[in-house]
Amino acid sequence: MTKSAETTHDLVVFGATSFVGQILTRYLLDTYGVGQSVKWAIAGRSESKLNTLKSELGNTAKDLPVILADASDEAALQAMCEQTRVIISTVGPYALYGEPLVQTCVRTGTDYCDLTGEVQWIRKMVERYEEEARSSGARIVHCCGFDSIPSDMGVWFLQNQAEQVFGEPCLDVRMRVKTAKGEFSGGTVASMMNVAKEAAADPKLRKELANPFSICPPEHRSETRQPSLKGAEFDKTFNAWLAPFVMGAINTRVVHRSNALQDARYGKEFTYDEAMMTGRGTKGRLAAYAIIGGLAAFFTASAIKPTRWLVEKFVPQPGEGPSPEAQKSGFYDLRFVGRTEDGKTIITKVTGDRDPGYGSTGKMLGEAGMCLAFDIPADQPGGFWTPASLLDGKLMERLTSKAGLTFEVVETR
Numbered sequence: 043m044t045k046s047a048e049t050t051h052d053l054v055v056f057g058a059t060s061f062v063g064q065i066l067t068r069y070l071l072d073t074y075g076v077g078q079s080v081k082w083a084i085a086g087r088s089e090s091k092l093n094t095l096k097s098e099l100g101n102t103a104k105d106l107p108v109i110l111a112d113a114s115d116e117a118a119l120q121a122m123c124e125q126t127r128v129i130i131s132t133v134g135p136y137a138l139y140g141e142p143l144v145q146t147c148v149r150t151g152t153d154y155c156d157l158t159g160e161v162q163w164i165r166k167m168v169e170r171y172e173e174e175a176r177s178s179g180a181r182i183v184h185c186c187g188f189d190s191i192p193s194d195m196g197v198w199f200l201q202n203q204a205e206q207v208f209g210e211p212c213l214d215v216r217m218r219v220k221t222a223k224g225e226f227s228g229g230t231v232a233s234m235m236n237v238a239k240e241a242a243a244d245p246k247l248r249k250e251l252a253n254p255f256s257i258c259p260p261e262h263r264s265e266t267r268q269p270s271l272k273g274a275e276f277d278k279t280f281n282a283w284l285a286p287f288v289m290g291a292i293n294t295r296v297v298h299r300s301n302a303l304q305d306a307r308y309g310k311e312f313t314y315d316e317a318m319m320t321g322r323g324t325k326g327r328l329a330a331y332a333i334i335g336g337l338a339a340f341f342t343a344s345a346i347k348p349t350r351w352l353v354e355k356f357v358p359q360p361g362e363g364p365s366p367e368a369q370k371s372g373f374y375d376l377r378f379v380g381r382t383e384d385g386k387t388i389i390t391k392v393t394g395d396r397d398p399g400y401g402s403t404g405k406m407l408g409e410a411g412m413c414l415a416f417d418i419p420a421d422q423p424g425g426f427w428t429p430a431s432l433l434d435g436k437l438m439e440r441l442t443s444k445a446g447l448t449f450e451v452v453e454t455r
Contacts, residue, residue: 051081051126052415054109056143057133058084059091061363062157062187065404066132071099073408073444076106080412083107085122087115113139119146130411131156137163137240144171144182151178151424153414157187157407159292162240162250165257168426179424183432185296186410187403188394191429192376192447193217193293193316194300195438196392198430199449200380201308204388207454212380212388213309215297216269218280219287219318224364224372224397254314257295262302268294269315274330279379279389282319283326285333290316296428303431309383363400372397377452389453395446405445413437 055070057063067084074080086092089110096103109125111118113133123129123146133139136158147154148171158164164184175182185194201211250256254268275284287293294314301308320329364372376392396402410433417436429437441447 049125049127051083051107053080053128053130053411054083054085054122054126055411056085056111056122056129056131059086059088059095060132062400062404062407063132064095065369065400066130066408067095068099069404069408071103071106074412076103080415083109083126085109085111087112114142116142116146119143120150123147123150123152126152128153128155128411128415130154130407132407134158134160136160141167147182148175148178148180151180153181153183153418155183155186155407155410155414157189157403158184159187159189159289161256161292161295164426165250168257172426175424175426177424181414181418181422181424181432182426183410183414183429184426185292186407186429188374188398188406189289190293190296191406191410191437191441192374192392192394192398193289194296194428194430195441196376196378196390196449197297197308197314198300198434199392199438200378200388200390202435203390203451203454204380204382204386207388208382208386210382211308211312213311213383214313215308215378215380216279216314217287217290217293217316218277218282218284218377218379219316220280220375220377220391221319222372222374222398224369224374224399224401251291254294255298257299258302262298262306264311264313266311266313268313271315271317273334274320274327275317276327277317277319280319280377282322283330284317285320285330286337287316287318288337297430300428300430303428364397369397369401372401374398374402387453387455388451390449390451393448393450402446406441406447409440409445410437413440 055063055067058067070082084092084106092108096106109122111122119142129143129147129152131143131154136156137160140158140163144154144167196217197215200215204210204212255263271284271286277284293316297314301312320326320333374394378390380388394402410429413433413436418432438449442449
């Protein structure tokens with residue numbers, strides 16, 4: 043079953059007054075206008091805040107429809123879902139506020155995407171609602187921001203190129219953050235702190251968070267040990283020191299789920315990991331150790347109640363973020379190294395023209411929603427998908443033509 047195209051709206055931005063929600067709303071307004079080829083609306087729990095947002099957006103937003111719905115009000119969520127084919131949600135931490143909307147989208151056959159990076163919550167949603175989503179036709183796509191579109195689509199692009207050049211996919215892929223300029227969003231920090239808090243209280247969750255296949259179907263596993271960078275390491279390919287990449291924990295799991303949902307297209311023993319480059323020589327090595335120490339301190343302090351308040355005092359809060367100028371000055375450059383079983387190598391890169399956590403995430407999330415609304419065939423089955431497994435080349439076209447991303451081959455050998 044798929045939802046009728048005769049709904050009032052093509053898509054609705056739920057949580058439009060959040061920091062990323064405002065960026066997303068501005069992007070959709072500037073790119074698609076109001077009342078033109080795309081029928082869309084903004085939604086949230088506060089009518090006054092939504093009207094203030096419209097006022098701040100200017101005269102072009104005066105006819106933008108507003109829907110009132112609270113994340114905990116199931117009747118209001120159902121009324122919202124009945125008006126649209128796609129919901130884009132920015133209301134997090136999703137582990138605290140996200141389930142009622144996912145449940146409602148599944149039951150009403152409404153397509154949905156968000157920017158969560160909360161792997162333990164994603165697993166719960168898949169376990170609880172996968173079968174019902176398949177029945178209702180709802181396509182649910184988590185992780186449509188910086189985590190995990192650049193990683194997921196970056197691997198998808200590399201494998202497409204490898205198949206064209208080598209005639210086979212790469213059995214091993216490593217992503218390295220060459221450079222990135224930007225800040226963590228307050229929502230992302232809140233989600234990370236919530237994961238640390240939950241993990242500290244639940245040994246089973248700690249074990250789950252160490253499993254790279256935790257959101258894959260149960261039958262999809264590898265006998266090959268997955269790489270997992272824990273300390274400083276020197277990367278000979280790029281002649282640079284490496285440190286763990288904080289988003290790697292969610293990105294690797296999304297990439298593995300994409301492989302599983304594409305019938306192990308990358309190989310049943312496919313391996314993948316992520317890290318960030320910290321530079322060369324002694325300076326690069328010290329920078330790597332500094333990052334490792336900082337991450338350990340953050341997660342340790344976030345997990346313990348007496349120190350959690352101190353972390354909260356110094357990190358961005360949900361709803362806070364950089365100025366529009368700072369967002370525009372941000373960027374990122376990710377490098378991917380893929381190797382086939384017999385050693386053939388391809389290096390690709392993915393770049394974004396805005397800061398990762400805000401400007402670029404807002405554009406990626408918007409185009410994921412547009413892709414769901416307009417590019418996915420009506421007979422595509424419902425269920426819990428990933429960006430690469432469902433949106434694939436159609437999303438890549440949108441990312442490169444509208445959202446400021448590039449995907450390029452650097453070298454093959």
